[in-house]
Amino acid sequence: MRRHRLAALAALALAVVPLLLVLVPLLPAQDEHAEASVERPLVTATTVPAPPTTRYTSPPRPKTPVLLPGGYDGCDHAYGERVQCVPWTFPPGTANGCDWLRQHGFGPLTVRGHDRHGLDTNGDGTACGRGDR
Amino acid sequence: MHTTKKGWLAFGASVAAAAMLYTPLVLLPASAAQNLMPNPGFSQVDADGKPVCWQDYGWGENRSDYGLTAEKALRLTMSERTSGDRKVMPAQNTDCAPQVAAGTQYDLSLTYRTSTPNTAITLFKHTAEKGWEYWTDLSTLAVTGEDKQFRVRTPAIPAGVDQLSWGVTAYGDGEAVTRDYSMTAVLADPPRKRCQAGQACPKGQWDVLPYQSPVRGIHAVLLHTGKVLLIAGSGNDPSAFERGSFTSAVYDPAAGTFTSVPTPSDLFCSGHTQLADGRILVMGGNAGYPTEDGKANYKGLAVSYIFDPATNSYQRTNDLTAGHWYPSATTLGNGDVISLGGLDEKSEGSVSVEYFSQEKGRWLAGNEINQTWKFWGLYPSMILTAEGKLFYTGSHVFGNGLDGTGSSLYDYGSGTIRDVEGLQDKDNRDQSMSVLLPPAQDQRVLTLGGGNINTNVAANRHTDIIDLKEKNPRHKPGPQLPQGHMTDGTPQGHGEGKMYLSAVILPDGQVFETGGGLHNRSDPVFEASMFDPKTNTFTEGMATDPVPRGYHSSAFLLPDGRVLAVGNNPGDGSFDQRISVYSPSYLYKGTRSKITSVASKNWTYGSAQQITVDRPVAKAVLIRPAAVTHSSDPNQRSVDLPMAVDGDRLTLTVTANQNMAPPGWYMLFAVDADGVPSVAEWVRVGDA
Numbered sequence: 001m002r003r004h005r006l007a008a009l010a011a012l013a014l015a016v017v018p019l020l021l022v023l024v025p026l027l028p029a030q031d032e033h034a035e036a037s038v039e040r041p042l043v044t045a046t047t048v049p050a051p052p053t054t055r056y057t058s059p060p061r062p063k064t065p066v067l068l069p070g071g072y073d074g075c076d077h078a079y080g081e082r083v084q085c086v087p088w089t090f091p092p093g094t095a096n097g098c099d100w101l102r103q104h105g106f107g108p109l110t111v112r113g114h115d116r117h118g119l120d121t122n123g124d125g126t127a128c129g130r131g132d133r
Numbered sequence: 134m135h136t137t138k139k140g141w142l143a144f145g146a147s148v149a150a151a152a153m154l155y156t157p158l159v160l161l162p163a164s165a166a167q168n169l170m171p172n173p174g175f176s177q178v179d180a181d182g183k184p185v186c187w188q189d190y191g192w193g194e195n196r197s198d199y200g201l202t203a204e205k206a207l208r209l210t211m212s213e214r215t216s217g218d219r220k221v222m223p224a225q226n227t228d229c230a231p232q233v234a235a236g237t238q239y240d241l242s243l244t245y246r247t248s249t250p251n252t253a254i255t256l257f258k259h260t261a262e263k264g265w266e267y268w269t270d271l272s273t274l275a276v277t278g279e280d281k282q283f284r285v286r287t288p289a290i291p292a293g294v295d296q297l298s299w300g301v302t303a304y305g306d307g308e309a310v311t312r313d314y315s316m317t318a319v320l321a322d323p324p325r326k327r328c329q330a331g332q333a334c335p336k337g338q339w340d341v342l343p344y345q346s347p348v349r350g351i352h353a354v355l356l357h358t359g360k361v362l363l364i365a366g367s368g369n370d371p372s373a374f375e376r377g378s379f380t381s382a383v384y385d386p387a388a389g390t391f392t393s394v395p396t397p398s399d400l401f402c403s404g405h406t407q408l409a410d411g412r413i414l415v416m417g418g419n420a421g422y423p424t425e426d427g428k429a430n431y432k433g434l435a436v437s438y439i440f441d442p443a444t445n446s447y448q449r450t451n452d453l454t455a456g457h458w459y460p461s462a463t464t465l466g467n468g469d470v471i472s473l474g475g476l477d478e479k480s481e482g483s484v485s486v487e488y489f490s491q492e493k494g495r496w497l498a499g500n501e502i503n504q505t506w507k508f509w510g511l512y513p514s515m516i517l518t519a520e521g522k523l524f525y526t527g528s529h530v531f532g533n534g535l536d537g538t539g540s541s542l543y544d545y546g547s548g549t550i551r552d553v554e555g556l557q558d559k560d561n562r563d564q565s566m567s568v569l570l571p572p573a574q575d576q577r578v579l580t581l582g583g584g585n586i587n588t589n590v591a592a593n594r595h596t597d598i599i600d601l602k603e604k605n606p607r608h609k610p611g612p613q614l615p616q617g618h619m620t621d622g623t624p625q626g627h628g629e630g631k632m633y634l635s636a637v638i639l640p641d642g643q644v645f646e647t648g649g650g651l652h653n654r655s656d657p658v659f660e661a662s663m664f665d666p667k668t669n670t671f672t673e674g675m676a677t678d679p680v681p682r683g684y685h686s687s688a689f690l691l692p693d694g695r696v697l698a699v700g701n702n703p704g705d706g707s708f709d710q711r712i713s714v715y716s717p718s719y720l721y722k723g724t725r726s727k728i729t730s731v732a733s734k735n736w737t738y739g740s741a742q743q744i745t746v747d748r749p750v751a752k753a754v755l756i757r758p759a760a761v762t763h764s765s766d767p768n769q770r771s772v773d774l775p776m777a778v779d780g781d782r783l784t785l786t787v788t789a790n791q792n793m794a795p796p797g798w799y800m801l802f803a804v805d806a807d808g809v810p811s812v813a814e815w816v817r818v819g820d821a
Binding site for chain 1: 428476502504508548703
């Protein structure tokens with residue numbers, strides 16, 4: 001019984017496949033990708049940019065200045081020599097600023113301004129010096 | 134006309150294809166001599182008189198049509214165009230478009246005449262994944278009233294591409310008549326001998342030079358002499374600033390010598406870019422260091438100089454309209470320069486647009502500039518697009534990104550700024566690096582890594598890729614930055630990437646990514662990789678620079694194909710003045726091709742240029758010399774030169790789009806099929 005079904009299916013396939021081979025290309029299905037490809041960006045366009053005109057009517061300059069916070073360069077310049085950059089913020093997870101600084105090549109640091117990080121615990125004017133925790 | 138007909142045309146093409154099912158038009162990859170174009174002589178026509186297996190495509194507002202002339206040539210006409218284009222090429226279907234093999238190059242040729250300069254040879258490619266999509270324009274066609282033959286060789290077919298369709302595009306009013314289409318495969322060169330250089334074969338090799346730079350290489354500009362201008366100014370040393378001790382030097386990598394250059398102002402933290410004549414425009418700089426009480430930041434200079442490689446000297450120009458400390462500098466397609474951002478003379482955000490006119494030879498006055506008064510941040514990475522706009526990639530220096538999406542397209546002419554979506558984690562892209570991926574014609578930008586010196590989070594592994602050719606371009610996440618190890622050999626932790634990194638376009642079309650660190654002026658990362666723009670993938674494990682390269686470091690391409698790295702300025706205040714040189718793996722593959730002659734050193738836009746080489750090459754490229762600081766070189770680009778090959782003679786077509794290759798000197802490399810580049814010859818691209 002199962003063998004008969006398989007034979008019938010095979011016969012059907014033999015009859016239909018050639019028909020499909022002839023008919024399918026005749027279908028107006030178009031190419032499945034053709035429509036998506038029609039736009040070509042103008043990357044090749046000959047572009048001769050116009051020189052600027054001699055006068056522009058620009059909007060008035062805003063009166064509010066763009067103010068940037070202290071430590072904008074990521075450094076707290078209140079510590080150490082002026083070439084040094086004690087981080088304005090220590091990397092997350094830093095438990096002890098002085099340990100971090102020592103591990104990164106810093107020695108004791110003269111406190112030249114506000115001790116934001118609390119690195120001069122004994123108040124002797126030197127951060128991460130002897131006696132500082 | 135064209136839009137309503139499109140469906141019927143496609144239907145017609147399908148019917149024709151079906152009718153030819155049992156004719157020998159089915160195209161297969163074939164021998165070198167076989168013409169792969171379907172119906173190349175237009176001998177077969179359909180009921181409408183159109184050539185079988187050819188189809189027109191187009192878009193926009195215009196009137197256009199195509200058909201065959203009495204001589205069986207293809208006539209494409211366009212009129213009343215306000216936008217868009219029209220092109221005729223093999224129908225983009227399985228039966229008609231030629232099949233191609235990845236990695237193979239093809240010689241294309243046709244005979245043409247055209248009444249409009251706005252005609253181009255356009256290529257579309259097909260992949261199983263994406264279907265048909267625009268690939269590239271290989272060249273424009275010069276106006277001619279007489280029949281001319283045009284030949285050009287494709288780049289190597291990218292991986293995954295199985296079919297190609299190409300033809301002539303019209304994007305201006307006029308008429309183009311074409312015939313004798315041919316497409317033949319180029320025979321592959323015999324394989325090279327196996328590389329014998331051990332680990333240098335896959336990874337390349339770094340060498341630390343036996344001498345150091347006498348100046349702090351904070352700014353590095355490759356000159357068309359092959360020498361390097363290293364600018365320190367006060368070199369991030371307040372005591373040098375107070376002494377008025379400002380330095381620069383011209384370094385000759387070939388001879389290993391340095392020539393001191395008198396430096397009239399503190400050009401530390403200036404901007405710089407190459408002018409059309411090869412001189413270097415330097416703008417802004419440092420007018421003051423931060424105060425100890427933290428109340429004042431750096432202050433920007435308004436001065437500007439032009440450095441002349443012929444005399445190794447700075448000549449002062451007129452001043453900018455405001456001070457700029459950390460300004461951008463982008464050379465435009467007409468040779469002018471726009472500079473944006475930074476801190477002004479009062480330590481406030483500098484909101485003045487600065488515009489240098491090449492024609493006038495000076496910075497324009499305030500009322501000559503189309504001001505937008507936007508604060509663009511510090512060293513904003515502003516890349517010139519094919520349309521002449523400035524693309525702010527989101528790469529910047531110090532702290533958070535800009536408000537909005539952190540990336541935008543800026544049109545100077547109209548004064549409009551439009552946000553661009555998709556940039557990942559825009560407030561942690563401080564000292565990331567962006568690069569216009571090669572070739573520039575593809576208009577894709579890669580942005581790599583970044584951190585935030587204010588929050589001091591670990592730098593990230595983000596990469597973003599954007600295709601500026603898209604109608605509404607947006608960043609898309611790319612592959613994560615590869616990871617390396619820290620100074621003590623500890624591997625990077627989960628999610629840890631790099632800031633302060635360098636991305637260097639190589640002549641073989643890869644981008645070498647090197648150097649960088651994890652935190653604010655600390656924790657250098659030793660990792661280097663190669664990014665392939667064709668596959669959007671990194672090849673990890675390139676050799677790493679033995680010298681840490683963090684803040685105030687740069688890496689850039691030399692004319693001999695090597696990469697030079699300078700600088701490192703960690704928080705402890707030291708400055709590493711060692712110089713390292715990277716030899717990519719292509720330098721270990723054996724004999725290099727040589728450019729034996731260049732007919733002209735002055736290349737005009739849209740021109741055909743003749744060169745000769747001593748062995749077969751697969752492509753030729755123009756690479757703009759570096760002008761880099763702080764992981765920022767928005768002018769860096771590699772421009773493909775479509776070529777026709779006749780033995781050892783190459784005819785190279787220079788882009789007709791000035792925005793694609795802004796005027797100036799470029800390094801011309803010939804590159805063979807294995808990616809091995811020649812030593813560069815210098816050519817100047819610009820107006821006649």
